[in-house]
Amino acid sequence: MIHVIWETIKVQMKNSWARPMFRFTLVASPVLNTVLIYEMFLHSGRHDATSYIILGSGLMGLWSSICFSSIGDIARDRYMGVLPFLFTSPSNYNLLIVAKTIGNTVLASLTLVISAVTAAGLFRLTLQIPHPGLFIAALLVTIAGFIAISIPISYLMLLSRKTGLYMNVLDIPVTLLCGFVFPLSMLPSWTRPISAVLVPTWSTRLLQLSLRITPDWPAWRTTLLWNGGLIVVYVGLTALFWRVIEHRVRQQATLEVNE
Amino acid sequence: MMTTWRYFWLQAKLSFKSTQSIFKPEEFLLLDLGYPIISMTFYVLLAAYSFNPATLASWVVGNAFLLCIHVCIFVMGQAITAERAQGRLRTVITAPTSDLQFLLAKGFFPIITVFITVLAGFIIGSQIFHIDLTRIAWLPLLACIFVGMASATAFGLFLATFSLITDSMHFILNFVATGLFILTGANFPVTQLPLFWRGVSQLLPLTHSIQAAGQVTAGRMAGVGWDLLIEGGLAVLYFCLATVAIRMCEHYARKHATLEMF
Amino acid sequence: MPMIKVDHLERDFVQQNIHWWKRTSTIVHAVRDLSFAVQPGEIFGLLGQNGAGKTTTIKTLTTLLLPTAGTAQVNGLDVARDYKAIRQHINFIFGGELGLYRRLSARDNLLYFGSLYRLPLPTLAKRADELLALVGLDNEAERLVETFSKGMIQKLQIARGLINDPSVLFMDEPTIGLDAMSVQNLHKIILQAKQKGTTIVLTTHYLHEAEVLCDHLVVIDQGQKVAGGTVAEVIDAGQKQVPDTAITSLEDAYIALIEGGGTHDPRHLGNH
Ligand SMILES: Nc1ncnc2c1ncn2[C@@H]1O[C@H](COP(=O)(O)OP(=O)(O)OP(=O)(O)O)[C@@H](O)[C@H]1O
Ligand SMILES: [Mg+2]
Numbered sequence: 001m002i003h004v005i006w007e008t009i010k011v012q013m014k015n016s017w018a019r020p021m022f023r024f025t026l027v028a029s030p031v032l033n034t035v036l037i038y039e040m041f042l043h044s045g046r047h048d049a050t051s052y053i054i055l056g057s058g059l060m061g062l063w064s065s066i067c068f069s070s071i072g073d074i075a076r077d078r079y080m081g082v083l084p085f086l087f088t089s090p091s092n093y094n095l096l097i098v099a100k101t102i103g104n105t106v107l108a109s110l111t112l113v114i115s116a117v118t119a120a121g122l123f124r125l126t127l128q129i130p131h132p133g134l135f136i137a138a139l140l141v142t143i144a145g146f147i148a149i150s151i152p153i154s155y156l157m158l159l160s161r162k163t164g165l166y167m168n169v170l171d172i173p174v175t176l177l178c179g180f181v182f183p184l185s186m187l188p189s190w191t192r193p194i195s196a197v198l199v200p201t202w203s204t205r206l207l208q209l210s211l212r213i214t215p216d217w218p219a220w221r222t223t224l225l226w227n228g229g230l231i232v233v234y235v236g237l238t239a240l241f242w243r244v245i246e247h248r249v250r251q252q253a254t255l256e257v258n259e
Numbered sequence: 260m261m262t263t264w265r266y267f268w269l270q271a272k273l274s275f276k277s278t279q280s281i282f283k284p285e286e287f288l289l290l291d292l293g294y295p296i297i298s299m300t301f302y303v304l305l306a307a308y309s310f311n312p313a314t315l316a317s318w319v320v321g322n323a324f325l326l327c328i329h330v331c332i333f334v335m336g337q338a339i340t341a342e343r344a345q346g347r348l349r350t351v352i353t354a355p356t357s358d359l360q361f362l363l364a365k366g367f368f369p370i371i372t373v374f375i376t377v378l379a380g381f382i383i384g385s386q387i388f389h390i391d392l393t394r395i396a397w398l399p400l401l402a403c404i405f406v407g408m409a410s411a412t413a414f415g416l417f418l419a420t421f422s423l424i425t426d427s428m429h430f431i432l433n434f435v436a437t438g439l440f441i442l443t444g445a446n447f448p449v450t451q452l453p454l455f456w457r458g459v460s461q462l463l464p465l466t467h468s469i470q471a472a473g474q475v476t477a478g479r480m481a482g483v484g485w486d487l488l489i490e491g492g493l494a495v496l497y498f499c500l501a502t503v504a505i506r507m508c509e510h511y512a513r514k515h516a517t518l519e520m521f
Numbered sequence: 522m523p524m525i526k527v528d529h530l531e532r533d534f535v536q537q538n539i540h541w542w543k544r545t546s547t548i549v550h551a552v553r554d555l556s557f558a559v560q561p562g563e564i565f566g567l568l569g570q571n572g573a574g575k576t577t578t579i580k581t582l583t584t585l586l587l588p589t590a591g592t593a594q595v596n597g598l599d600v601a602r603d604y605k606a607i608r609q610h611i612n613f614i615f616g617g618e619l620g621l622y623r624r625l626s627a628r629d630n631l632l633y634f635g636s637l638y639r640l641p642l643p644t645l646a647k648r649a650d651e652l653l654a655l656v657g658l659d660n661e662a663e664r665l666v667e668t669f670s671k672g673m674i675q676k677l678q679i680a681r682g683l684i685n686d687p688s689v690l691f692m693d694e695p696t697i698g699l700d701a702m703s704v705q706n707l708h709k710i711i712l713q714a715k716q717k718g719t720t721i722v723l724t725t726h727y728l729h730e731a732e733v734l735c736d737h738l739v740v741i742d743q744g745q746k747v748a749g750g751t752v753a754e755v756i757d758a759g760q761k762q763v764p765d766t767a768i769t770s771l772e773d774a775y776i777a778l779i780e781g782g783g784t785h786d787p788r789h790l791g792n793h
Contacts, residue, residue, distance in 0.1 A: 020427040020429065020430040021427075021429040021430055021433070023430070024429070024430045024433050024434060025433075028430075028433075028434055028437075029433070029437065032434075032437040032438065032440075032441060033437070035441055036437075036440055036441045036446065037305070037309075039441070039446075039447045039451055039452075040305060040306060040309045040310070040446055040447050041309045042447070042451060043310070044308075044309040044310065044311070046308075046309070049309070166289075169289055169290065169293070169294045172294070172297055172298040172301050173294075173297050175301065176297060176300065176301040176304070181305055182304060182305055182308035182309070183308070186304050186307065186308050187304070262642065265642055266636050266639060266642070269632065269633075269636045269642075270633065270636050270637070273622075273625060273629055273632060273633040273636075274633075276624070276625055276629065277622040277623075277624045277625045277629075277633075278624065279624065345619055345620065345621075345622075345623070346615070346617070346619025346620040347619070347620050347621070347622070349583075349585055349613075349615075349620075350613075350620060350634060350637070350681070351637065352585075353583065353584060353585070353608045353611075353613075354608070354634070354637035354638050354685075355605075355608060355609055355637075355638060355639055356636070356637040356638070356639060361637070513584070513585065513586055513587045514587045515535070516534055516586055
């Protein structure tokens with residue numbers, strides 16, 4: 001079984017890379033976002049500008065790659081008419097979705113590197129990382145969190161024929177609500193609870209914490225707890241959807257295209 | 260002349276109808292109302308944090324204009340791809356109606372709908388970010404939106420012809436759409452750009468109309484007429500380019516059949 | 522004067538093959554030295570195996586593809602040069618489910634395509650309704666095409682093909698996916714159109730259909746003509762291939778011709 005997952009991850013990374021659109025969201029989009037956000041912060045004089053430019057545009061890219069790859073995969077499979085075959089084939093489609101998502105997310109983390117390279121290459125802007133160990137730990141938690149959130153969303157897509165629609169609609173709201181490029185204090189207070197249940201909010205905070213010169217341990221602890229707790233919740237949701245969807249899909253015939 | 264106009268009207272109406280699905284409230288709320296407002300809010304908030312300006316009016320205007328990208332760039336830009344994928348392009352091309360008329364008819368209703376979207380976006384955005392609407396000269400503002408939408412639609416149709424020679428339309432359209440966020444001056448002044456890109460921005464749709472609309476909302480009229488004239492010129496230019504491009508592509512496709520065009 | 526005159530027509534395709542790291546291209550001769558003529562008002566059949574070059578021939582005649590060599594004329598007009606003028610007088614139907622606006626009703630589809638052909642506006646709606654009745658879709662006129670079955674779509678394709686009252690109608694496998702009754706009905710429509718003087722060129726894999734409908738036909742194999750003439754003449758030609766067996770149907774003759782036709786050179790001519 002591990003073997004099947006590993007193979008799917010590999011195939012998925014290869015397939016995704018072969019698609020021009022994936023390369024766009026992976027390469028071109030973070031480059032352009034970095035440029036846009038750099039220009040917007042150019043005269044801001046904010047001390048956190050660099051971290052928003054580099055990490056923020058990287059995270060934006062990471063999230064949109066996930067929207068267009070993991071979530072979009074189902075739309076594509078449906079559009080090409082292969083979804084019914086995948087679903088009825090003896091290999092477990094659930095497992096395939098999990099494996100695909102892991103493959104995509106790992107590949108998509110490249111956006112973070114690309115943002116950093118763009119900022120350095122075009123604008124001579126580099127991120128000061130005082131504690132590389134902590135930063136890498138935060139990065140790993142971030143990737144785990146992004147994987148955890150995209151799996152249940154992928155499942156939800158199976159329920160709807162309008163996958164393409166949601167795929168586009170999920171991109172910006174998450175960027176807005178999770179504070180990728182500006183602090184959440186910019187948002188009205190009623191959005192706080194929504195931000196709080198989205199794990200990328202806490203991943204972003206963890207990354208920002210890891211850039212502090214003197215680590216703020218209590219903040220680390222709470223943020224890590226939130227990350228871990230939410231990941232567990234998402235895994236639970238995945239298991240729940242796993243059961244429900246199997247049944248609903250057949251009942252409502254959402255496997256075929258209806259564009 | 261009269262009959263041409265009536266054919267045009269029929270074609271415009273049916274083209275538009277063919278892109279519409281049955282009205283679904285949740286889809287409308289999500290796609291036509293919710294998403295545009297959220298994305299506009301995102302960029303205006305980003306500006307509020309990074310520029311910390313006294314008024315956000317110019318960002319609200321600029322980002323309201325950018326709301327047309329979904330229809331003008333993505334829907335229009337895939338107009339020909341869709342015709343081809345659905346196997347209708349061969350009939351469309353062999354019918355005696357000119358390619359230009361076909362494209363104009365396709366663009367007609369979208370221009371009107373994005374006009375309304377942009378206007379609504381501006382008004383809603385103004386409410387969210389507390390912008391005083393009482394002192395605005397509406398007629399010039401409507402003119403700015405209309406001309407801007409015409410040139411963005413024409414630009415989208417021009418991009419659509421690329422689909423006859425490449426299969427990476429999604430890529431191109433996304434690239435262009437993000438480019439418009441950077442280059443049209445909606446989110447930061449074009450004067451911040453390097454010289455070459457400043458030149459490019461002058462040839463892109465929306466730059467001039469956003470500039471003009473920014474002036475109008477600030478209660479000034481200097482340069483507005485000139486900007487609108489250039490924007491209108493770009494609209495004509497892109498429509499013509501689209502027509503020429505589709506003819507050239509047609510010949511190429513007949514010769515090489517590499518495009519699986521028909 | 523013949524309505525269609527095909528003279529030593531050739532059409533090549535360059536096919537890209539992607540190997541691990543290098544890209545090679547092969548030239549495929551889809552149509553080779555093909556000549557035939559179609560008289561005004563007749564039904565003319567193109568027969569051949571999958572990949573024989575039938576669709577390619579039709580696409581060339583309908584001005585969708587340029588000939589690589591040779592010439593073809595429709596109504597005395599050259600397909601390469603006078604394509605604009607030809608387009609006024611022809612229409613075509615390709616089998617399959619593509620070619621219509623799925624989000625429009627059957628009637629709106631006809632109105633739209635009719636307007637592209639600049640049919641007089643006052644009669645456009647009437648013409649659409651007549652055609653819908655002709656193909657038996659009058660009760661489905663207002664339904665969206667996306668809710669149609671395969672056969673219903675095919676019927677609508679036929680109505681679309683007749684919208685401009687073409688003097689030459691090309692049909693590429695028009696009966697694909699139709700039920701037995703609808704096939705009968707389509708045959709009736711084809712014969713009616715013939716009576717009105719329409720010239721019809723059709724391809725089909727149902728040899729019985731060709732036998733019933735076609736005044737003349739050609740059998741193409743690997744882009745080349747292997748036999749041509751009336752049904753009786755083609756049966757004769759088949760008989761010549763296998764003198765020992767008695768050939769009575771077009772089907773037998775066709776098989777004999779294709780099986781005996783393996784004498785010519787291979788079509789894929791090396792790398793490029
Ligand atoms: N656009 C193209 N590019 C490359 N090769 C092509 C192209 N179109 C057709 N061919 C090749 O030309 C040959 C003839 O194809 P064509 O479609 O004319 O066959 P056909 O007689 O219509 O077959 P069928 O009965 O299957 O419809 C085939 O070998 C096909 O692979
Ligand atoms: Mg064919």
